[in-house]
Amino acid sequence: MKVTDKDILQLAQTDPRKAFHWIFGQYWEELYRHACRRVDSAETAKDLVQEVFITCWDNLGKLSAQEHLQPYLYAVLRNKILKLFEKDEVRLRYALQHAAIDAATDIDPQQQLLTKELEDILADEIGALPERMRQIYQLRHDEGLSIREIADRLHLSEQTVKNQLHTATNRLRDRFTGYGLSLIMAGTVLWMQQAV
Structure with a gap:
């Protein structure tokens, strides 16, 4: 049975654990599939979605009952993916620069x-x-x-x-x-x- 975002967010004010359980049940698979399409690793996709739900848990009490969870969760996921891409590019550049310096000498x-x-x-x-x-x-x-x-x-x-x-x-x-x-x-x- 699908519970509405409004009902979940109202429940979050009195029983945040149950509300979070519903959010996780309704959105985990959808977010995971979306993350898999954006990154080339199922493990990385799982890690990203886990981070999304940690952020969701941390902010659950601040979300208004008028908000829609899907756009909020997708926005958090998008930001996590962007940070991952930026971090990977910085790491790759650093590793390649140091390897080039070492290799140039011999x-x-x-x-x-x-x-x-x-x-x-x-x-x-x-x-x-x-x-x-x-x-x-x-x-x-x-x-x-x-x-x-x-x-x-x-x-x-x-x-x-x-x-x-x-x-x-x-x-x-x-x-x-x-x-x-x-x-x-x-x-x-x-x-x-x-x-x-």
């Missing part, structure tokens, strides 16, 4: 050969991206445009640009995992240079 001829091979693989893989995704990736990595600048230039939302960059990065990363460890290490160095 590249041998074999490493240079592997790097050349990876440059070819990377160029092929970037070329195989869907046209709009490739365009966004190249504007970010070749021209160094910010997400906002790309969104403005292509008349897209910033979220669309972030999603496309996230997907492109995952595709490129997955492409390198099919190769040997030394090639992957060289790929990491090359990828760092691309990301900077």
